[in-house]
Amino acid sequence: MRKKSNLIRPSEITSESNYLNRRDFIRAGAIAGGSLIAPSALSAIVPDSRLATLPGVSKSAYSTDEAPNSFEDISTYNNFYEFGLRKEDPVVNAEDFKPRPWTIEISGHAEKTGTFDFDDFMQPFDLEERIYRMRCVEAWSMVIPWVGISLADVVKHFQPTSKAQYVAFETLNDRAQMPGLRGRSLDWPYREGLTIAEATNPLPILAVGIYGKVIPNQNGAPIRLVVPWKYGFKGIKSIVKIHFSSTRPKTSWNMAAPNEYGFYANVNPGVNHPRWSQARERRIGGSIFASKQETLMFNGYGDEVAHLYKDLNLRRNF
Ligand code: MTE
Numbered sequence: 001m002r003k004k005s006n007l008i009r010p011s012e013i014t015s016e017s018n019y020l021n022r023r024d025f026i027r028a029g030a031i032a033g034g035s036l037i038a039p040s041a042l043s044a045i046v047p048d049s050r051l052a053t054l055p056g057v058s059k060s061a062y063s064t065d066e067a068p069n070s071f072e073d074i075s076t077y078n079n080f081y082e083f084g085l086r087k088e089d090p091v092v093n094a095e096d097f098k099p100r101p102w103t104i105e106i107s108g109h110a111e112k113t114g115t116f117d118f119d120d121f122m123q124p125f126d127l128e129e130r131i132y133r134m135r136c137v138e139a140w141s142m143v144i145p146w147v148g149i150s151l152a153d154v155v156k157h158f159q160p161t162s163k164a165q166y167v168a169f170e171t172l173n174d175r176a177q178m179p180g181l182r183g184r185s186l187d188w189p190y191r192e193g194l195t196i197a198e199a200t201n202p203l204p205i206l207a208v209g210i211y212g213k214v215i216p217n218q219n220g221a222p223i224r225l226v227v228p229w230k231y232g233f234k235g236i237k238s239i240v241k242i243h244f245s246s247t248r249p250k251t252s253w254n255m256a257a258p259n260e261y262g263f264y265a266n267v268n269p270g271v272n273h274p275r276w277s278q279a280r281e282r283r284i285g286g287s288i289f290a291s292k293q294e295t296l297m298f299n300g301y302g303d304e305v306a307h308l309y310k311d312l313n314l315r316r317n318f
Contacts, residue, residue: 063131082178090218099221108244111159125149137231147209168249170241192236193249
């Protein structure tokens, strides 16, 4: 049974001024006034309160004009195995999850490394809304109005050295807060990775919001990866570690079933999952009688990313 309390619709959300703490408020004021700091010098502010409005969000030219899914679809139909295996589990089991205090450790082949408090980590970057088509490996899709920071900006900020060929990510591994960690569905912590070329492409973001509000716990609070041309399992949630590696990192689903889930995980209607077709997809939220739509190569983002794979056999490197 779903607890009602976590099913808040955007229209029911109390105004953000009731949520922002004093420090957020002062920083948000600097944005609203606009006189103190030039817009390009603004820092990304993520209020420390559930579903608060994110201030200073600009629109992105990378957004699709397809209709977004409802806030309810996006926040109640989730994959987040740390909070249970069923789609309806995370909204219930992540309700008491605490996305603060939060630190992010940056390690490996980079000039700048260390452990950063979440606010300090976010500070150099700008918040953008990116409305992206998302395609899950389970052959369903959604359109999600994310708010986030450019992963390319983050990577460049920490100045990876020439030895850094990959960027690896890890999720929090806290049994006290994540009941799913007691099960052995995956080898915890959840891990994902990208090549450095993928991570510095303009499309991937680290998302901190949905529909202009702080990201719900079940969607990966306080910060998660979004890579719109790859299957959804690449979008690792609740990130605590970012590592610049010279070798290809181990990734959770590839470790669990290497014949089913590859490192690249590019959306590809021409390469089926061993147990089902990837040619079509069901858009969540539509009528159950609606016919499925065709899946697009690279989820429709080929113009931006196809060049990354021009020398790669995508049937072998799935
Ligand atoms: N990240 C962690 N830590 N644990 C998970 O189980 N599931 C992945 C991905 N990130 C997962 C995760 C899968 S399979 C999908 S499809 C997306 O999260 C779903 O993201 P959403 O629930 O925000 O739509």
